[in-house]
Amino acid sequence: MSRPMPAGQSAASLAAPAPLPEAVTLAATEWFVRLQAAPHDDANADTNDTHAAWQRWHDADPRHALAWQRLVDFGAHLRTIPPLVAHNTLVRANANQGRRRVLGLIAVAGVTGAVWSASDSNTVRAWRADLSTGVGERRTVQLADGTVLALNTDSAVDMHFSQDVRRLRLVRGEIAITTGADADHGHRPFFVDTAQGSLQALGTRFAVRQHDESAAVAVQEGAVRVVPANATDAAVILTAGQGATFDATALRSRFDDVGVANAAAAWTQGMLVVHAMPLGAFLAELGRYRRGHLGCAPEIANLPMSGIYPVDDTDRVLDMLSRALPVDVQRYTRWFVRVQPGGNGSATTRRVIGGDRTHT
Template identity: 80%
Template sequence: MSHAIPPAPLPEAITLAATEWFVRLQAADADPDVDVRARAATRAEWQHWHDADPRHALAWQRLVEFGTHLRTIPPLLAHRTLIRARANPGRRRLLGLMAVAGVTGAVWSASDSNAVRAWRADLNTGIGERRTVQLADGTVLALNTDSAVDMQFSQDVRRLRLVRGEIAITTGADADHGHRPFFVDTSHGSLQALGTRFVVREHDDSAAVAVLEGAVRVVPAKRADAAAVLSAGQGATFDATALRSRFDDAGVANAAAAWTQGMLVVHAMPLGDFLTELGRYRRGHLGCAPEVAGLRVSGIYPVDDTDRVLDMLARTLPVAVQRYTRWFVRLQPGTRTGRSADGLPNSSGSPTLRAIGGERTHT
């Protein structure tokens, strides 16, 4: 199969300018001493820079897609570092900004090893894309947004390698090949399917599995003696040494697989965490101000229409959606009172959004 070729690095001056603008915009939002007019002026200056050259737009796109560390840096701290960096010419200035970003040139060239492995994988999906395929053995494999899988089928074994993201598997009988064992490898351990339907998600420091039918044997990469068998309705998170946590609830397991039907199911999830989950299905940066990050969200949401979900949030929670560009969206404190989907105020002091939506399915 053909594979995408990683794009060439952009000029250093452009990547530096993009980093500066990212920090300036975040700092303007976070600083209470910056008034509305000043924020608007900063956004207008950024928009002028962004639209002046296609390479500027490309640098910005790469930054918000790959520069995840930038989003975790306190904005005012980053801005102070930026001001100090401006006093240092040339290479020292760039290194100062890269220290703020917590990233390397790999962000700009899109050539970090995990991204390259994903591009070269046997099966992959882009951001916001889901894909379902049937393998030669009868197994049905679904890939969630921004996911990648390698396949290694031999005469003796069926093995998938989850390179990135999340997959759902319904194993085939494989009668023509003697019912070969079926494994899914992750960075943190291996899963053996025991005639089953299950979902697996790769995180940075762990992996998660939820079993819908049959059973799955979980083996941490460095502790085979810590292996455990999970049955239908059960699930766990695990790292290379142990199962960190387990659940035994069919509802939780079904919620973990809701993305296969184009849905995101959550219960009392903090808004900040909810936006992180929703952000997996759209390009760019999606976040919120610290003041609203703790608002609770519950319900069923359509992942194929993230803008619709954001509008629902603005109508139901005391938040306002700030769309700087299609690539950079941030929820700020708003003036609305938190109300549930029936329009009645919530009884608790912390508003909770409840909604059901999403007519579309995707395979």
């Protein structure tokens, strides 16, 4: 999307030697999302009101105009996108129409030096995937062979079913699978491929998550054969209650605990189950279910969290968090939230949010 600059102004004339304030760049990002999400109908009153409000914000301060121009320039080229404020706003009307509609790829120059190439990232592959979900969305489908496939937030899967094999490729995110019997097709073997290796289901229910440098599997029923991509002779069979993290060369860690295995698939019921998880890691997990940036001050990042938390209402969890721990939840915009040290609660007694007892 492109918006005209006010008469007599240009990006060059507004250039400033110092970086723009973070609040300005974040405001520009939020306006970008709002405008892209507005119906593309000039006769729509709500759309016109949104555009008028944006114009007032744009014209109110030369820094607003500069932030907007930088964002539009980056969006036009789609070459480098700072990850701090890049929001996955791919909206899917249904499985077939959804991948055609991208509401926004947000990019603001100068917020961070870390950039990535859209052409080299999994984002493009995720847009083209056979099945996918947006941020905060969960989806369950039944495949033709009777397999039940659940996709967690911001996930994407490709499918390849032939006469001889059933194969899924986890492009991004996390899935849970209950394999179907496939009796009508001779019980074809069922595989899930990740970037680090392949999993073969042996009549089972299991969850798989794709991380940046590794993949993780947790088995709830049956068994799964794990084969790292570069170490086919190091295959391992995991049974119910077991799980592992692996890279392309070997298993890096494993567990044997039914509770841990079941907790890994609790998201299918809309829950995040954690035990003694550092607050920083907890917020990173919670942040998977909401758009924008959810950060944590390093001074409180190691506060332990335990309990059961609803993933479909992250704002509620954050509100309760500020009452249960000695922290403050600071909302700069709806897209940028940071948890800071605060005076509420006690450093030695922490009420379990979503739980039924107090931990000391």
